[in-house]
Amino acid sequence: MQAHADTFHRFDLRVAFAQDPERVRSLSLVAPHVLADLSKNHTDAATQALLTELARQTGLALHRDAMFRGEPINNTEGRSVMHWLLRQPEGTLSGDLAAPLQQVHDTLKSMLAYAESIRTDAQITDVVNIGIGGSDLGPQMAVLALQDFVMQGKRFHFVSNVDGHELAAVLKGLKPENTLFLIASKTFTTIETMTNARSALAWFRAQGGQDVSRHFAALTTNVAAAAEMGITTTFGFWDWVGGRYSLWSAIGLPLAIAIGAQGFRDLLAGAHAMDQHFQSAPLEANLPVRLGLLDVWYRNFLHYTSRSIAPYHSALRRLPAYLQQLEMESNGKRVDRNGHALPYGTSPVLWGEPGTNGQHAYFQMLHQGTEVVPVEFIAVKKPTHQLADHHELLLANAIAQSQALMLGQADEGGHKHFTGNRPSTFLLLDELTPASLGALIALQEHRVFVSGSVWGINSFDQWGVELGKVLAKDIHARILSGETAGLDASSAALLQSVRLDWYEKGNF
Numbered sequence: 002m003q004a005h006a007d008t009f010h011r012f013d014l015r016v017a018f019a020q021d022p023e024r025v026r027s028l029s030l031v032a033p034h035v036l037a038d039l040s041k042n043h044t045d046a047a048t049q050a051l052l053t054e055l056a057r058q059t060g061l062a063l064h065r066d067a068m069f070r071g072e073p074i075n076n077t078e079g080r081s082v083m084h085w086l087l088r089q090p091e092g093t094l095s096g097d098l099a100a101p102l103q104q105v106h107d108t109l110k111s112m113l114a115y116a117e118s119i120r121t122d123a124q125i126t127d128v129v130n131i132g133i134g135g136s137d138l139g140p141q142m143a144v145l146a147l148q149d150f151v152m153q154g155k156r157f158h159f160v161s162n163v164d165g166h167e168l169a170a171v172l173k174g175l176k177p178e179n180t181l182f183l184i185a186s187k188t189f190t191t192i193e194t195m196t197n198a199r200s201a202l203a204w205f206r207a208q209g210g211q212d213v214s215r216h217f218a219a220l221t222t223n224v225a226a227a228a229e230m231g232i233t234t235t236f237g238f239w240d241w242v243g244g245r246y247s248l249w250s251a252i253g254l255p256l257a258i259a260i261g262a263q264g265f266r267d268l269l270a271g272a273h274a275m276d277q278h279f280q281s282a283p284l285e286a287n288l289p290v291r292l293g294l295l296d297v298w299y300r301n302f303l304h305y306t307s308r309s310i311a312p313y314h315s316a317l318r319r320l321p322a323y324l325q326q327l328e329m330e331s332n333g334k335r336v337d338r339n340g341h342a343l344p345y346g347t348s349p350v351l352w353g354e355p356g357t358n359g360q361h362a363y364f365q366m367l368h369q370g371t372e373v374v375p376v377e378f379i380a381v382k383k384p385t386h387q388l389a390d391h392h393e394l395l396l397a398n399a400i401a402q403s404q405a406l407m408l409g410q411a412d413e414g415g416h417k418h419f420t421g422n423r424p425s426t427f428l429l430l431d432e433l434t435p436a437s438l439g440a441l442i443a444l445q446e447h448r449v450f451v452s453g454s455v456w457g458i459n460s461f462d463q464w465g466v467e468l469g470k471v472l473a474k475d476i477h478a479r480i481l482s483g484e485t486a487g488l489d490a491s492s493a494a495l496l497q498s499v500r501l502d503w504y505e506k507g508n509f
């Protein structure tokens with residue numbers, strides 16, 4: 002495979018198109034709600050065949066099927082990985098999975114009934130989601146993405162950071178009797194969320210708020226911890242749902258309130274359609290498989306270390322942040338499933354902004370920089386507004402950028418020279434709806450599964466976030482006490498400087 006990759010320093014997209022009139026057709030794929038044009042990528046028919054063979058050799062299909070059978074493939078935590086079960090239609094599984102599926106639907110029904118009751122409750126004008134990571138990014142991204150489906154008359158706020166500026170700014174505009182706080186935390190131990198939740202409760206009581214059970218609900222697998230905090234209205238989920246895969250669970254409640262029960266069911270149906278495609282399409286015609294294998298090809302064989310996400314739809318502006326957690330928390334691993342150090346790279350760096358804004362910021366580097374960065378364009382054919390000329394321009398820009406990256410421009414002088422031959426993928430949706438968003442997100446989940454599987458890593462744990470949490474506790478205690486014994490010199494100096502300002506100069 003590396004020998005084939007080594008020939009790619011001579012590969013030129015322009016030549017590949019000239020030599021193969023069928024290139025677009027053979028490298029385009031249709032999956033539920035998504036048309037994918039992969040033809041502007043640094044691959045050829047031989048690459049496709051070799052990557053499919055790599056998937057076969059690494060047991061991708063077996064691993065996928067094990068996930069869909071509910072086997073504990075999250076081996077470091079001894080858990081099944083069943084976010085897909087959250088979008089499986091009711092009553093469609095037998096055997097061991099029949100009972101969990103029924104629990105999923107019982108919980109879904111009560112959550113959606115609650116969402117509908119909040120939608121018709123005119124007294125509640127503000128819904129505040131307090132959560133971080135997967136308990137924030139998914140619902141926040143989706144509420145923004147589906148803003149045209151969001152009900153009128155309610156505002157939706159998302160507070161994630163422990164930085165008090167965030168909560169304080171939101172609370173400033175609220176009245177307790179008109180506010181519903183959703184405390185979203187799978188574990189109900191996350192320090193940021195617990196701190197924000199306690200402060201929100203204190204604010205609610207200090208402002209004369211009365212009924213905590215009406216104005217606070219917890220979305221969590223740890224109902225007991227929520228009850229300890231005095232929150233008794235709860236919607237549960239299960240330890241087999243990873244935080245970054247939890248949009249489809251009770252964590253999706255803010256979205257369900259925003260777009261309604263039917264909208265939320267449509268989102269699940271779109272995702273389920275993509276699950277079925279992932280399970281049943283042959284590897285060659287399976288879009289998550291093709292994208293995940295392309296990611297491996299770029300990372301390990303052509304050594305491209307990042308991917309730029311370019312959603313040409315302003316409502317998808319939180320998608321890059323959402324995908325960062327999905328991919329980098331899942332696949333940012335340096336050991337295999339058995340804990341052995343890997344001799345190859347894993348997760349690329351993901352980054353991006355909506356088009357056309359990115360064009361006027363960092364696209365310079367994409368076109369003329371020294372690094373090759375594959376770009377993933379995401380565009381939507383039909384807008385929800387009437388400003389047709391805007392949308393024509395927007396889509397023209399998306400296509401033109403992928404074209405410019407590929408074609409380049411000759412210029413003897415140098416500064417206006419574009420080398421071209423820069424790779425991109427183009428994902429096209431007919432419309433941005435709950436169903437198509439569900440399919441798009443499930444597609445991204447599964448492509449992350451595919452690359453993680455080929456790399457032989459556990460994509461479903463996140464031990465890498467733990468050390469910082471432990472050290473922050475220690476530093477917090479030291480900030481209060483002033484004790485620096487045993488600290489490294491840099492951290493001690495920073496701590497003393499902070500304390501000097503706060504406690505000695507009285508700046509706090």
Ligand code: F6P
Pocket residue numbers: 133134135136185186187188189190191194244245330463466
């Ligand atoms: O610290 C990382 C993490 O565990 C993420 O995986 C998760 O999405 C986030 O924190 C929030 O966790 P929780 O929902 O348990 O508060």
